[in-house]
Amino acid sequence: MRFLETLRTGWDAIRSHRMRSALTMLGILIGIAAVILTVGLGLGSQQQVSAQIRSLGSNLLIVTPGSSTNSSGVRGGFGSASTLTAADATALASPVVAPDISGVAPVKQTSLALTANGTSWTTSVVGTSAAWAHVRSRTVESGRFLSDTDVADSAAVTVLGSETATELFGSTDVVGQTVTVNSVDLTVVGVLASAGSDSSTNLDDQAVVPLSTAADRLIGGTNRQSVSTIYLQAASSDQLSAAYQEAEALLRQLHGIAASGTADFNIASQESLLDTATSVSKILTTLLTGIAALSLLVGGIGVMNIMLVSVTERTREIGLRKALGAPPGAIRSQFLVEATVLGLGGGLLGAALGIAGAAALPKLIDTTIVVSPIAVGGAIAIAMAIGIGFGVYPATRAARLAPIDALRSE
């Protein structure tokens, strides 16, 4: 019997039991849609996280202070110590000592209230050097960024994030205006171009001031030399590990820590941040995909169950077909085709539902779903394989039925 005839016979059988076939396909459909959506969600969140981390800048190393232990023995977390200083940053910027480091931006950051024209807005005040814009891959939308002179002179100037400017003045066209922070009048010299937000901070809501201005005039206190983070930029991605080693060696030397001792600082690369941030979502994706795959397995068992019912129910038909001259192979093909069509149909519908869900879900909840063609193609292939795999046993059983037993059954 030709393949087309087998296909037609299988299709007729599926059509003549519409409800049952639809429910069987539903099992596969849900499984496939679930697989596509969970894989899409995982890929989406990984993409989101990596976009956030890349938004920090490129070829970036982030130096943070180590943990601190206060007089009563309470140990703080990473970054709580004040071991990094502006002097460290100056040393790292030396092209002789650290030739692979092309940019250094020490950051002293705190949250302060800004006032302008009677409007007050509390935001993150970032004291840093002129290199910050380059290191963090930021540009100004209007005006200019801080200059080395500003930093050297502790000038009363600031560059505002676009949102900060809008909150204070109602527009971003604010170059030349004055904002007051802790009774110091700062002249706005520039506005940063929008950069979105990373996981913890809104990159458009900050006020950038010279590091010296922040330390001496705005924040004050006893630890005026300490900085909260030093951003280092390697000259190129190939020089990233060299830059890492130079920074490590130099900081150990400056802090008087032997190579074997525990460093009082921590250097992280974007890659290591990325790995850490995506590892959780990778594990979650694997777990969820596993659950979705289980539902596919259940769908496959559904196909097998229905095919076995179908074989039992159609024993007389099988007997008749055999009496009329169908060889065992033709009967087997007929039931295999039926199971395959059920699997494939469920797979195609499931893929359609998954793609539709991926398009609709981000509109309902704040998430990104990336539908990968590989996942969709793979899911459809798996659905078909499930149909075939779980159809083999019922089909073989049908093919093995003795024609007289089959004809006799009621």
Next chain:
Amino acid sequence: MTEAAFADGLFESGTAPIERPVFTAPAVDTTSAPDPGSTPVIDLSEVTKTYSTGAVEVTAVRGISLRIEQGEYVAIMGPSGSGKSTLMHIIGCLDVLTTGSYFLTGLDVAAMDQIELAEIRNRHIGFVFQQFNLLPSLSAWRNVELPMIYAGVGRDQRRKRAIGALERVGLGDRVNHRPGELSGGQQQRVAVARALVTEPALILADEPTGNLDSTATADLLMLFDELHEQGRSIVLITHEQEVAARARRTVRVRDGLLADASGRLAGFGVPA
């Protein structure tokens, strides 16, 4: 039963054998045949069939020898449990025999495997069952085309021949009706059309009138008479005397043996 007695009653058929394509000529005893040149449609010799259900062995057929010539119309009669169903299954190549030999139109069926038997059933036997055994989801002509699908006949040809066969049984205006839309008699005629459509050597009808009322029975038997007149070989299994009476020869089965080889009921024969 002796071989002589068996042979005596065997070929007193009312009609002469019709020439059919001869396949191979097996070594058969043709001394008592009316036409020594033709190959019998059915040639069973000393056939036994034993079923083993667990520890118990049941011998349903104990040694039956039977020859049916081409163009014969033979009824096989017997009470329940006589082994006539088993005999019918063996003749129809639905079951394999335990010992003995069986040549169907000269082909050694006993030596064949499942796939070859399927082909034999497809090419040489047309079945008519008591339960009609039509597929309810298919229209009349699609039911009739079924054996041709397995024979590998092209679709247009199948449709043409299926409709031709339906016209021959008087259902030319019902080709697109489903079995559920047809009366019992009409359904059985669809089944007859399905049995005819491959031009088989043998039409094997198992209690074909068992589910029919008397009018439909009369119609069907009339149809068989016509087919017989056209030279078809027909074997009819029945337990109804008046149905068997329409055949030109009756073979009785009792306790797995041919009880009365000369059991033809010529006196009751009703000419078509």
